[in-house]
Amino acid sequence: MKTYPFFLTLFATITFSSCYSQKEHHSKNPNLKDTFKKSFYIGTAINESQIEEKNTAENTLIVSQFNSITAENIMKSMNIHPQKEKYAFDLSDKFVAFGQKNKMFIHGHTLIWHSQLSPWIAEIKDSTELKNVMKDHISTIVSRYKGKIDSWDVVNEAVNDDGTLRKSVFLETLGEDYLAYAFQLAAKADPNADLYYNDYSMTNPAKREAVIKMVKKIQAKGIKIDGIGMQGHWQLNSPTIDEIEKSILAYSDLGVKVAFTELDISVLPSPWELQGAEISQQFENTPKMNPYPQSLPDSIQEKLAKRYSDIFKLFLKHKDKISRVTFWGVHDGQSWLNDWPIKGRTNYPLLFDAKLKPKKAYYSVINTTKK
Numbered sequence: 295m296k297t298y299p300f301f302l303t304l305f306a307t308i309t310f311s312s313c314y315s316q317k318e319h320h321s322k323n324p325n326l327k328d329t330f331k332k333s334f335y336i337g338t339a340i341n342e343s344q345i346e347e348k349n350t351a352e353n354t355l356i357v358s359q360f361n362s363i364t365a366e367n368i369m370k371s372m373n374i375h376p377q378k379e380k381y382a383f384d385l386s387d388k389f390v391a392f393g394q395k396n397k398m399f400i401h402g403h404t405l406i407w408h409s410q411l412s413p414w415i416a417e418i419k420d421s422t423e424l425k426n427v428m429k430d431h432i433s434t435i436v437s438r439y440k441g442k443i444d445s446w447d448v449v450n451e452a453v454n455d456d457g458t459l460r461k462s463v464f465l466e467t468l469g470e471d472y473l474a475y476a477f478q479l480a481a482k483a484d485p486n487a488d489l490y491y492n493d494y495s496m497t498n499p500a501k502r503e504a505v506i507k508m509v510k511k512i513q514a515k516g517i518k519i520d521g522i523g524m525q526g527h528w529q530l531n532s533p534t535i536d537e538i539e540k541s542i543l544a545y546s547d548l549g550v551k552v553a554f555t556e557l558d559i560s561v562l563p564s565p566w567e568l569q570g571a572e573i574s575q576q577f578e579n580t581p582k583m584n585p586y587p588q589s590l591p592d593s594i595q596e597k598l599a600k601r602y603s604d605i606f607k608l609f610l611k612h613k614d615k616i617s618r619v620t621f622w623g624v625h626d627g628q629s630w631l632n633d634w635p636i637k638g639r640t641n642y643p644l645l646f647d648a649k650l651k652p653k654k655a656y657y658s659v660i661n662t663t664k665k
């Protein structure tokens with residue numbers, strides 16, 4: 295029998311076993327999109343640099359984990375329609391091409407919103423002019439991406455937390471009819487796209503009742519509305535699972551889909567009592583309000599993992615009602631919650647850390663599908 299020198303045998307053994315375990319590791323590697331494939335889309339909001347695929351590691355993470363995308367900022371009116379006669383479609387075209395190339399479900403955010411609104415629209419006082427602008431804005435954008443953008447946030451954040459309608463240029467100039475009008479225009483421009491009303495604090499009972507009333511009014515006019523987007527900018531302890539469940543049931547009773555459109559869980563102290571996401575509010579950064587500038591303590595990491603696990607267990611329980619769960623950002627390093635509602639904090643709200651590594655919360659979410 296031929297014998298090989300010891301070091302050669304050792305080398306061959308190590309090489310073989312490391313190749314083998316790498317392959318095995320690869321085929322068993324979990325990812326979010328496949329884990330929830332039979333239940334709902336798993337999406338992420340992507341920023342300008344991610345749309346342009348500037349960072350290879352981020353790009354790999356996006357395409358390997360998510361099967362749906364939302365543009366974090368570039369399709370808001372101040373960016374996409376900066377002047378009356380000028381649309382800026384460069385980035386939104388790239389966003390859509392990115393989604394198509396990666397066979398993703400593409401969500402459009404957002405058509406009618408009081409915030410990040412083009413300044414020239416905010417100044418309109420005449421009702422006929424504002425109606426014409428809404429028509430031009432919605433028809434132009436939705437028809438450009440007809441058959442490509444799968445669903446739209448037609449109206450974002452039109453209801454206050456107390457259930458009254460938000461005072462915006464749209465409400466002040468056109469009255470509440472602007473809501474149905476927006477949906478009517480979007481449906482005409484792309485009859486096959488799913489049309490959503492999207493908002494934060496959607497588990498708050500007063501707001502929930504008001505949103506339900508508003509949707510019923512739109513439905514009573516025979517105008518198409520397909521879904522409710524619950525943003526999901528939540529905290530470690532609030533809202534409760536029970537409040538979220540009640541809301542899923544109440545909204546789906548309208549005969550529409552429910553999507554979680556902007557999910558993130560802040561682990562930092564909140565400077566005010568209410569749990570919303572009113573982006574115009576800013577507070578002062580103090581050490582007390584930014585307790586984990588270097589790293590997240592294990593105990594909080596565990597809490598976040600448990601919170602995400604509880605939430606995803608609920609989502610799975612109601613998967614027949616839920617169309618999509620989208621995280622607001624890809625990783626902690628780029629989350630908007632590092633700058634809102636206090637600038638310059640270090641928050642840890644997502645499933646991947648700033649180095650793009652999966653956190654405990656990632657595995658706890660993946661494990662919710664295991665018996």
Ligand code: XIL
Binds near residue numbers: 367450556571573630
């Ligand atoms: C946020 C973006 O993440 C930030 O980059 C931007 O500065 C402000 O808007 N509700 C929404 C989102 O519908 O569009 C907001 O996104 C977060 C709250």
